[in-house]
Amino acid sequence: xxxxxxxxxxxxxxxxxxxxxxxxxxxxxxxxxxxxxxxxxxxxxxxxxxxxxxxxxxxxxxxxxxxxxxxxxxxxxxxxxxxxxxxxxxxxxxxxxxxxxxxxxxxxxxxxxxxxxxxxxxxxxxxxxxxxxxxxxxxxxxxxxxxxxxxxxxxxxxxxxxxxxxxxxxxxxxxxxxxxxxxxxxxxxxxxxxxxxxxxxxxxxxxxxxxxxxxxxxxxxxxxxxxxxxxxxxxxxxxxxxxxxxxxxxxxxxxxxxxxxxxxxxxxxxxxxxxxxxxxxxxxxxxxxxxxxxxxxxxxxxxxxxxxxxxxxxxxxxxxxxxxxxxxxxxxxxxxxxxxxxxxxxxxxxxxxxxxxxxxxxxxxxxxxxxxxxxxxxxxxxxxxxxxxxxxxxxxxxxxxxxxxxxxxxxxxxxxxxxxxxxxxxxxxxxxxxxxxxxxxxxxxxxxxxxxxxxxxxxxxxxxxxxxxxxxxxxxxxxxxxxxxxxxxxxxxxxxxxxxxxxxxxxxxxxxxxxxxxxxxxxxxxxxxxxxxxxxxxxxxxxxxxxxxxxxxxxxxxxxxxxxxxxxxxxxxxxxxxxxxxxxxxxxxxxxxxxxxxxxxxxxxxxxxxxxxxxxxxxxxxxxxxxxxxxxxxxxxxxxxxxxxxxxxxxxxxxxxxxxxxxxxxxxxxxxxxxxxxxxxxxxxx
Amino acid sequence: xxxxxxxxxxxxxxxxxxxxxxxxxxxxxxxxxxxxxxxxxxxxxxxxxxxxxxxxxxxxxxxxxxxxxxxxxxxxxxxxxxxxxxxxxxxxxxxxxxxxxxxxxxxxxxxxxxxxxxxxxxxxxxxxxxxxxxxxxxxxxxxxxxxxxxxxxxxxxxxxxx
Numbered sequence: 001x002x003x004x005x006x007x008x009x010x011x012x013x014x015x016x017x018x019x020x021x022x023x024x025x026x027x028x029x030x031x032x033x034x035x036x037x038x039x040x041x042x043x044x045x046x047x048x049x050x051x052x053x054x055x056x057x058x059x060x061x062x063x064x065x066x067x068x069x070x071x072x073x074x075x076x077x078x079x080x081x082x083x084x085x086x087x088x089x090x091x092x093x094x095x096x097x098x099x100x101x102x103x104x105x106x107x108x109x110x111x112x113x114x115x116x117x118x119x120x121x122x123x124x125x126x127x128x129x130x131x132x133x134x135x136x137x138x139x140x141x142x143x144x145x146x147x148x149x150x151x152x153x154x155x156x157x158x159x160x161x162x163x164x165x166x167x168x169x170x171x172x173x174x175x176x177x178x179x180x181x182x183x184x185x186x187x188x189x190x191x192x193x194x195x196x197x198x199x200x201x202x203x204x205x206x207x208x209x210x211x212x213x214x215x216x217x218x219x220x221x222x223x224x225x226x227x228x229x230x231x232x233x234x235x236x237x238x239x240x241x242x243x244x245x246x247x248x249x250x251x252x253x254x255x256x257x258x259x260x261x262x263x264x265x266x267x268x269x270x271x272x273x274x275x276x277x278x279x280x281x282x283x284x285x286x287x288x289x290x291x292x293x294x295x296x297x298x299x300x301x302x303x304x305x306x307x308x309x310x311x312x313x314x315x316x317x318x319x320x321x322x323x324x325x326x327x328x329x330x331x332x333x334x335x336x337x338x339x340x341x342x343x344x345x346x347x348x349x350x351x352x353x354x355x356x357x358x359x360x361x362x363x364x365x366x367x368x369x370x371x372x373x374x375x376x377x378x379x380x381x382x383x384x385x386x387x388x389x390x391x392x393x394x395x396x397x398x399x400x401x402x403x404x405x406x407x408x409x410x411x412x413x414x415x416x417x418x419x420x421x422x423x424x425x426x427x428x429x430x431x432x433x434x435x436x437x438x439x440x441x442x443x444x445x446x447x448x449x450x451x452x453x454x455x456x457x458x459x460x461x462x463x464x465x466x467x468x469x470x471x472x473x474x475x476x477x478x479x480x481x482x483x484x485x486x487x488x489x490x491x492x493x494x495x496x497x498x499x500x501x502x503x504x505x506x507x508x509x510x511x512x513x514x515x516x517x518x519x520x521x522x523x524x525x526x527x528x529x530x531x532x533x534x535x536x537x538x539x540x541x542x543x544x545x546x547x548x549x550x551x552x553x554x555x556x557x558x559x560x561x562x563x564x565x566x567x568x569x570x571x572x573x574x575x576x577x578x579x580x581x582x583x584x585x586x587x588x589x590x591x592x593x594x595x596x597x598x599x600x601x602x603x604x605x606x607x608x609x610x611x612x613x614x615x616x617x618x619x620x621x622x623x624x625x626x627x628x629x630x631x632x633x634x635x636x637x638x639x640x641x642x643x644x645x646x647x648x649x650x651x652x653x654x655x656x657x658x659x660x661x662x663x664x665x666x667x668x669x670x671x672x673x674x675x676x677x678x679x680x681x682x683x684x685x686x
Numbered sequence: 687x688x689x690x691x692x693x694x695x696x697x698x699x700x701x702x703x704x705x706x707x708x709x710x711x712x713x714x715x716x717x718x719x720x721x722x723x724x725x726x727x728x729x730x731x732x733x734x735x736x737x738x739x740x741x742x743x744x745x746x747x748x749x750x751x752x753x754x755x756x757x758x759x760x761x762x763x764x765x766x767x768x769x770x771x772x773x774x775x776x777x778x779x780x781x782x783x784x785x786x787x788x789x790x791x792x793x794x795x796x797x798x799x800x801x802x803x804x805x806x807x808x809x810x811x812x813x814x815x816x817x818x819x820x821x822x823x824x825x826x827x828x829x830x831x832x833x834x835x836x837x838x839x840x841x842x843x844x845x846x847x848x
Contacts, residue, residue, distance in 0.1 A: 365698070372699075376706045383710055388721065398721035402738060402816065405717035409709050530802070532755045591806070611802030612754055621754055621802055 001064060005055035006143040006158070012048035012103070013133050015041045020126045023119055032119045032212070039110055042126070046107045049133075053100050056093070056142055060086055066169040068144040068156040069093055075175030075588075077559040081186070082176055088189040089176045091310065092142040095325070097190070098306070099132040101197040109201050109226075116201060116222045120208035128200055131332055139324050146171055175559070178586050178593045184244030188237055192264065195233030196302045199267060201226045203299035206292050210343040215288060215351060217281075223295075224278070228648040231271050232641055238264055239637035246630070247596070254522065254633065257406040262381050263305035269378040270298045273371040280367055289344070289351045290371070296340035303333045308385070366424050373417045380409045407523075415468065418516050421509055422475030444481060448473035458603070465524045472517050479510040501650045507643025514636025521604060521629025528625045530611065534618060538570070541624045544606055545570040546579075551613055551620055560584040560593075565610045565620045569599055581610040581622070604628035719816065724765040724793045731819065740816045741825065742768060743795065744786045745832070747809025759799045759830075763813050764792040783810050799827040806832035 019041035026035055059067050060074050060083050073086040073093065088094040106125050109117050117125070136142060147155045148168035155161050179185070202223035209215075241261070246254040255261060274294035277287040307329040384401050392398035451473045452466055496503060531539040533548040549566040556562070564582035568575055579597040586593070599606040605627040612621035719738045727734060727741055743763030750761040766786045767773055776782050786792050787810045797815055807813070807830075817827035 368698075372702050376702065379706065380710060383714075387714070392721075397726065400719050400721055400740065401714075402717045402719050405713050408717065409713040412709065530757065532757075614754070619754060621757065623802070 504647025511640030518633025
């Protein structure tokens, strides 16, 4: 199995390398097309890469402990599904998987219905593929084997490190970190990686357009599907990670501004901005520079994210081992960054669109504000990430930020974004007269004011929270009304389906507003109590009471020992639910995993956690958190992803451009037109 | 060709940039945190009282006290280097932790924390604490994170999440 996996990996690497050389030779002859041979070689490379990754999977499933990677992530007690998904549970495996994802993206780009690659962009993708594959090949090889030397030293190497060394297959597997054994964590990495990978193709296309001196107008039509798909996967990946952290990490948090989390948000912010300004480029041929910059930036941020996550550069005080791949990755990230900057500066003048900002509340301006806010959040995050490095260099003592920094610096920006989200549809929507605007805005305002009454009664009396809630509700009601606006017209469903790109966009925004609602609940309204309890004790928690009944242990699972507290959740003198928060002790690893239990309703979660216990003394320490509105976060994420998928599902339609030529119209064409017409109406107003 | 002066654009961008700069500046000042080792903290003890510090050290098992009723935890940590390269040169994290815990001359500091006792709080685990130094020289931690490096760490690939 080692030979099959390793040899096919070498084969995949070499065929991609030959394709690269052939493409370079062809480009040197000033031919911009991809030769059939190099296209074929790339496909062969993908095939070999796939065989290689499958043989690594097989080694994991059959527990081949002569493989160092298998030893590090597999143990006999793990269920098969976890043995397979451990592929992305460790450093070497996840890097290898990532290079395979890059290869997959290349295959899709080459075989897809719409051919997006020319010679230059093909070259860029190949360079990326070969770079990441060589990290796996030369630095973190997943096929490294475990050897025992004559002096009984255990060494990890591809081939025999010394004359008398023998393969050593009896190291006990450590098994996958128990924290990673959650459904959200099982599918979170591949989804995130696919999302990251899909940004590579638009990046390559943009580089090619800049190299060849094109104006970037073709960018949208060629890569919109890639960008949207990448955005959907990235959003889903981030949401899954957040859900995992809420469900598993025990502290009940969903986001901690950890560097690793923050870097996954960076490409999301830049690509969200990109999707917005691409709308304007399509309609009015403006923001060309901005869009090219955002396409380039997004992928550079993706690679930067891999650097941060994998190389432990910014985590130095956490003392994650700084790995061998950090130097090549740093060089590669910087090279991509420099390439992007140089290309943009080189073509800057020819990309100008002569756009002027004519009004502070025109549609263009509002889109620009949105993007400015998204980029401002991005800058705050980058500042937070780089600050320890900068201060470390300048003063000798690293200074970092507490998470208050991110909370305080981004909260006003996020609030402004939410306000824009609630406000913008009105501009496009009614608008013919300010009077009419007032009328159209009245209904949502009344609705959201009415929604505040139950919020005041059941959730909070804080005015700040109520105002924030009001803005979110206002935006939500606007979204609902926009979606239902056509309900009275004939053939509603057919029209609706026809315009699903537009409704999808509404769903996405409503989803984000719901997420904001959930975040507000967690940040402003949640409360926590901790208590030391003996059997029979009751602890009050808002309108609930938590009773501790007893504690028990289970030895069923060979890998861990389960300890569970039996709790009863009371409300108004009645039993609502039995709850069993516990801890799993993985003795071999010396690691505990908390298994929180929660009572979930739309109003929120009652979240219980077993913090400490003594079987002998019979006491437990229980933490109970009231997390209002938190489930809107997951519902919102779902709505956001489904809405974007709905928008992306609209097949491209043929249409005519200004010059009367037949072109492929983008699926959101209609949305732009509609917004354009409506906003022009509103712009005409004094 | 007429030169376009995009005044509104410039005004708008200037306002945004200034607002952002102010936002970053003010939050930078209020939430800065120093990353230090035990030795560095001792050498600058006087000026650091009350400052927000993040520090890492090895837990000495004998010194751990915990009251499950009040959730008061106190323990002593000993100096370990903060630099990766130095740790690698000294034989990896688990060796550095074991050596530092056994070294009677290593600089030490008492940590106080209120909360549930973390499961990994035991001899030779690495404690990463955020908080500040009080006037008696006790480190009052508001955040406590513990790590236990695996013995295989040196030869085997690293896992995510560790």
